[in-house]
Amino acid sequence: MAQDTDISAELEDKLSQHRRRQTPASGTLVMGSQEAYVGDEVTLLGRNLPESIELTVVWHSVNGSWGVLKANEILGPQYQSKEKRLTTVTTDADGKFDESIEIPEDYGGAHTVELRAPDGTNLGQGEIEVTPHFEIENRTAPLGEVFTITGYGLGPNPLTNNYQVTWDNGMVGFMTGVMNNGKATAQIRAAGPVGEHVVQVWRNYRGVPFLQNNTQSPYGPVAGGRQSSWTVETTEPEGEPESMWIDAQFDETPLEVHYPDIDEDTDAELEITPTSGKPGTTAFIRGENFPSDEEVDLVWYRHQGHRVKGIPITPVPQPDVLPSVTTDENGSFQVEVEIPRDVGSTRPITAEIDGTSVAITGFMMQPDVVDISPKKGPVGTEIDIKITGIGWTVYENAPYFVYDNKPIGYVCGVDDEEENGITHIKIRASGEPGYHFIDAYPCIFEMRDEEPNFEIKPHLSYLDNHPVRPLPAFHFAFEVTE
Structure with missing residues (x-):
């Protein structure tokens, strides 16, 4: 039975662009230098190209970041390919151009410099080594x-x-x-x-x-x-x-991945202002959409455990650190607190009614x-x-x-x-x-x-x-x- 081979116009366009970019380069690009430092000027010599055409000079590189799991475990450096448009050049009647570019602030090692036609075709490329x-x-x-x-x-x-x-x-x-x-x-x-x-x-x-x-x-x-x-x-x-x-230090927000699970998902909302600071910081905790005229216990959490001893580090409630409050007729409250001394990073705060946690926020302890x-x-x-x-x-x-x-x-x-x-x-x-x-x-x-x-x-x-x-x-x- 024949399979349906119809594809969308959008997908066909993407495939066509890919095929064009895989086409062997038809021109010549010579780099004035094989090695350079960030900030150096390097001459590009384009030859054997279509006449009177505007080309984009594309710089190929990577994006760098740290690989991290659960905002805690560091995997190591991670890199993904990227490209940057440096400038445009226009060939003359003989299909030539001479142009200078400045090596951008980027990683070291080999970088490909590509001449890209308006339709996405690669018409020529060269390589340059950036020295740290x-x-x-x-x-x-x-x-x-x-x-x-x-x-x-x-x-x-x-x-x-x-x-x-x-x-x-x-x-x-x-x-x-x-x-x-x-x-x-x-x-x-x-x-x-x-x-x-x-x-x-x-x-x-x-x-x-x-x-x-x-x-x-x-x-x-x-x-x-x-x-x-x-x-x-x-x-x-x-x-x-x-x-x-x-x-x-900078203003920060807590990392929700370090919050404990709450007992009951409700419409209650809990927030703290500011969201980060040192011990002794004055903060305001606000609650909305709680039951009216209800006592609410605010509970501070500390991460406890021992990595070297193999004891998992988990958020543990600390009683009597934060006050209890009573909501108004609209189910809202606001209370002023002083951030206590404690271990750093995200300090979760939950709101409990009769021992059941119904809302959560956090403070980034600096x-x-x-x-x-x-x-x-x-x-x-x-x-x-x-x-x-x-x-x-x-x-x-x-x-x-x-x-x-x-x-x-x-x-x-x-x-x-x-x-x-x-x-x-x-x-x-x-x-x-x-x-x-x-x-x-x-x-x-x-x-x-x-x-x-x-x-x-x-x-x-x-x-x-x-x-x-x-x-x-x-x-x-x-x-x-x-």
Whole structure:
């Protein structure tokens, strides 16, 4: 029995476009250079093309993101093909054109440049290799300020997606360009003593510097010959540095995937304003479409469990943290609350009537600095540091501490009811008399993909490339006395 082979006009058009694009290129495109950096100008020479035709110059690349499950488990970098229209060119009467393009801000590696006719046909293409490189914004900075390094053309290849930054030959942490078209930013503390220091960028997919990068690596120098190390100068500060601070944070919304299931699906609605903030934030919880003149219990949830011990981490109700309210004749209420100290990330809030949850919302708990004590003392002084709001998810639960740009180790946002959401560490003061700086950077505690290796290392490009959410770093200053 013959099958019905009729297809829609829309599908036929798509198939025709596909067939046209698979047609072998009929023209010639020669690139003025086989290798380039982001921002370089490259000449395109088109020959053997139809005369007096306008063609689109199409740049082929990828979109990068982090593969994530349930806003918690980090799979690794993920990339999908994309194309970008750079410009248009018009051939002359002999089917030729000469044109210059600027290499766009994009990932490194090989990129195809295509000449596309108005009907979608590929009339010619060439390939160019984009080489990753780094630039430093400033060569001097007062003690306690930062040197800013920006990388361009990083990734998507695992080898070119993991770069290590060292300070005076000690590794500080890594940079990656998983997101933002291969661009990454890192800020390195201007640590003491006052005077000259060396900042250098290395490359290794294993996450530690491969010291033959610039001599015997089969992949060539770190930046293809451009500068990847700088002599910088730390100068005297104009005044005393702050003893503790945290990076600016953004307005966020809770992640519903971390909510518990409610007992009964009703028309009741629950919301909180603002939706994010630090412990101590004043918030308003509003409810609508509840039964009139009804007592409603508001219930705060904390995620509890232990990943290393194999105890599943789940949201657990915490009684008596939030108040009970009574709805008005319209079934509405509004109550002012103070956000308590607790573990970070999404904190679910449910509304219960007679023990049955009927509505849910959430608050995105953001981290904060609590205390550093003492703030000065001789070498060997025990420095007591407290921070709060560290989340339970693998991309935020292990801030990595460095002392004068030298890694010490990580802390864990463990659930400790006695500490009430406070992460508490003690380290010893060291170094010459003067100010010393302690920074705690976000890190990735676990990642499913083995390459490149980003696990349990200070993530220096957290500002624009950390998975799931933009997280802040914590900063402290301690004065070593005579």
